[in-house]
Amino acid sequence: MASAIIQADKYILLRLPSTNTKLLVLKDHSTVNLGKFGVFHADDIIGKPYGHTYEICADKKLKIVRKHQLTYSVDEVNNNQATIDDTARQTLTMDDIEALKTGDLQGRQIIDTVIQGHMAYDEKTEFSKHKYVKRKEEKFLRTFTPLKPTSWNIAQHFFEKDMAKILELKVETLSFILTAANIRPGGKYLVVDDAAGLITTAILERLGGSGTVLSLHDNEHPNFDIIKYLDFREDTLTRLLYNLDFLEAFYPNERSSLEATGDPATMKSRQREAYYRKQRAYTRLSECRHIYDEQNFDALIIATSFDPICLLSRLTPQVSGSRVIVVYSPHKETLIHTSHWMQAQHTILAPTVSEIRARKFQAILGRIHPEMMATSGGGYVLTGIRVLPVDSVVAKGKVDFKGKALRKSKATKDLNGEKRKIEMNEYVGGEPDSKKLKVDTTADQI
Template identity: 25%
Template sequence: MHSLVQPNSWVALRLPSGNLRVLQVAPNTTISLGKYGSFPTNLIIQRPYHLTYELQDRQPNENFNRLRIVPAAELYADILAEGEKTPVSEDATPAPDVEGADNGPSEAVEYSLVDPDSGAVVATTDRAEIDASARQTLTLDEIEALKKDGTDAGRALIAKLMLSHTAIDQKTEYSLAKYKLLKTRKYIRRFSILPLDVPMLDYWTLEDKDASRIMEMREEMIGLLGCWANVHFGGTDPCEAPPTLKTEQEGEDTKMEEPELVQTSAPGRWLVVDDTGGLLVAAMAERMGILYASEEDKLNREQRGAKHSNSRQGGSTAGQQPQIKDEEGSTQVPARQEDGSEVKPESEGATQSKSPQTSHKRPAEHVVPYAHANTITHIHPNAQPNLSFLRYYDFDITNPTHTPYHPLAKHLMTLSWLQLLEPELDSTYNSPPPRATPEEIYSWKTNRRSTYHRKRKRWVKTRHIIDTTRKGEFSGLVVASSMDPISIMRHAVPLLAGGAPIAIYSQSIEALTELADCYSLGRRAAWATNMPEGLADKTLEEQEKWTGNDDFPLNPSLVLGASIQTSRVRKWQVLPGRTHPLMSGKGGSEGYIFTAWRVKPAEGKVEARGKLRSRKRKVDDQNAAS
């Protein structure tokens, strides 16, 4: 996460009312805050986060508001002034004396006003009375007229509201500070820029958007999933050269081979089932260090975009040389002789006489664009994965080729349950592109050649994802899905390596309770003494892929340490004599997490070897030795 606001990045604006507004900071545009005003986005680009801005009054010849950074001394002026000297009321009621106790000096009860957003104490007083006859003399029409004037960023309106109060002198310091705080939050034209990290995105979706879209998963649940699944940076790619799809020429025939899979147990490969729109994937990618693109990658993207835009500008203009596009689609500037005349290109017949190897510069091998370590493999039930939340981090899952600079382009792989369980039914996996010799490819037009190479790359990527996933040896399993967890574990557990952690989130506890019962101590004991018929003669690999029956829905010998837990962070009011948790809060599901570890059963029976010595003989040996 960058410390400065970057162009085209997503940020969260906290308004004076306390609400959040998420928007993209596009250069040379205007951001409108409704009744507060509008300002150009260039005023906040390359500025630090967590600053508080104030919309100043518009200039006569401008149609936008300029911004002023509010210093911290101005933001907390009332609090600092209150901390220097705490007023004590003369008519404060002393605490009653207790008979037979050492009362010491009497202390008055102190009341404090706390801002619910910042948690800072705004004012303190020892009087709890609030005058009920207090009222405002300004009418609604007069207040609306003052709001339209929009002078002094709303501070003038707040001052007039306080001066027009008939009982302002009768208010206690506590009630006066409360009245000022309410009016400030309503009329002041200030806002703060906050980074849109995963906790902020989760809070915004829970509070202001549709909480059911992320299965009402709170921030503490996301943290527990990452901790119990041991999600961390899994290391760099151990392979110097990634697997490629090679072609062997045998005369005029070209034989297409399948992608070569690297036979290595690379660390840092997590399997995830995410039905939260990509929020869980984003949280895992943040812990693995692959969620945010670096400045160097973004610079390379801008340079590639500039080259692409220049290549699309055809024809000759004033002061520019005429451009000619070759069959590959690249733009070339024709060479010139010493007299200034252009060098004419070779005739069509001469071009055809050249060998394809010298003219056709497209490589004869396709590199698999995926890493082999520190990766996330996402399994989804749909035709396309639903990872829409990743767009807030500058990654488009629907078209990853538009963001090749992003780390997720190489470290995030997606496949459906159909491709995992029955890959022969997938049209892309089971339908390789037709064979074609280099001479035939060179003779095609540009569009047909591009289509051929695009289908070939897609086939290579699909086979790589499916084959590496079915090979297994994943470092962990993380699930946040509305699917039955038993059905997920039946097919996902055999893909995990020994000792891999498992973390499953569910909105209700019933589904996780049934899952934990499948791996209970009683089930494992019954499995060891009375294994299902016909299963004892099978190998361990076949037992791991067993589909289960009524008595044993899952193989209980594959998982140990199954448990269920929950956690909820509650806000507390911490004031002198009044410390208690807040009684009001957002409802919804509590949320539970199932945790366990994948184990490899020992092959054959485990027997204890050695001489069995009775207790009496052991005591006799000890007496003889003494």
């Protein structure tokens, strides 16, 4: 995994005052342009730990800053009912503010000047002052915070920038998928991931260097674009991550021609390189096929735009008993249709469709309330437990059991003060006769 220290030629996330994030690669002796938030030298943060907040000075130098906090009493009972807050009560014009931004003043000094020019600022409650200052910080501060690329941070970044790329997968839903599938170090997992490799990346991160992930994909090469952002070591990926396309997995005999043939001793250098490259590819393919054919995966995770039923019908036998099958889709109707298919099978127990929603809250000292605006969606998750029924269940379509003989008994039931006789067949043991399974009731008892 990526080091705890910022390194050159590695991906990094920068959180800006606007709460947006910028994903980039730091280069030695280069400058980083953050638009209106300023420009700084990359060498000033290379070799430093993640998490510090830096302010960009006028000479492109950086200094570490602490988060500004307002102090106020939580017992305040005033309100903004009589406060008139409009642009006319700001003595500074837009030209004045632009002049402040292009001058020698730093972000905090600009904010203080804007506050002094606001005639209604003192009329605000302390809570309103806190929110007002926060808005000005997002607008005028020239700060940033380097963040370590993790599956959590990357998922949040792409959900805000390009949610279609990750199939609208929210970070809360991603966490639920990992928990439902019981992802743990040393596990063996079968994955179909069309979310640019986000789910595969999160699984590899949680494995902690021990385990196996076999990814199935529809193209010649898998789309694992997000994996590169977490800076896994190449030998770690080779040891943990395997992949097969659907043709290799479902029709293995049609790929036997991939095996390298000939005598490399008689080949030219270029032919010999091609021979060894093809031989390595075939060896790797054989390893992937062996892992797939073992049929002892600890979980099956599917996130794809294809019909999940087509994949489940082929991949369910690869999963061990009492293991979890997880299917993600941005559309609820797709999973409801899939859950109906699961219920008709004898190999998947208790299919359940879940929607994960984690509402954001505005939290300041002494007061908390949910944010009024939030992004809808985030996807749906279908979970089920893989079971291994006995042959008789598959053949007869029912559960077979044994016990003592069937006897008929009578019971009475007091309903609305009136005793009514119900004749029923009751099992007290013995091997049942399915033809005698009935409950005799009268019309007035229904």
